[in-house]
Amino acid sequence: MDIYTRKGDDGTTGLLYGGRVRKDDPAPAAYGDVDEAQSAIGVARAHAAAAVPDGAHVADTADELVQLLVRIERDLWVAMSELATASGNRHKLSAGTSLVTESMVSDLEATIDDVMGRFEAPREFVVPGETVVAAHLDVARTVVRRAERSALAAAEDGSQVVPYLNRLSDLLWALARWQEGRSLTTRSVNDGSS
8 A cells, every 4th residue: 555645736635534625724734733742742652651760659650651641642533533524524423433522521630630639739830841751741732732722723613622632731731740740940940949
């Protein structure tokens, strides 16, 4: 099977369940940003998996993070499927498989609450970069925020894609702070203390 089809040489791309739109249409822009977010999360996951030092507790924590990020990456396929479907084909979408559901959003909220209970949240803005994993989670968070903005123009009324992406960015912030242990805040930058 050839990876290239030449069908997009005219500046259009195919949608899920049929139809074609220009590549600069809001739908490809939105699912493209979600795709980038998924890849950024994959980089964070790869670093988390590689950064497991000796010690059962740390290894368990890293494995928990890796498994959570895999779940999120799979959820983002659902978001991309929904965003890549024309209005006339939305009836073909399947909840939780190709259509983001309210329960997917509430699952993220429960995960945020769990993670936030594991550390004391900083009370001011944080300077990213205390650990490699946290830095990659922060990059992923900013890409998700962009995807959320893009999805506003592409998501159908009543869609849960935008709320899902909003909660996901919050979760990635919480995961980054959890992985840092102790965050470098804006006020502590000048003296170098955390």
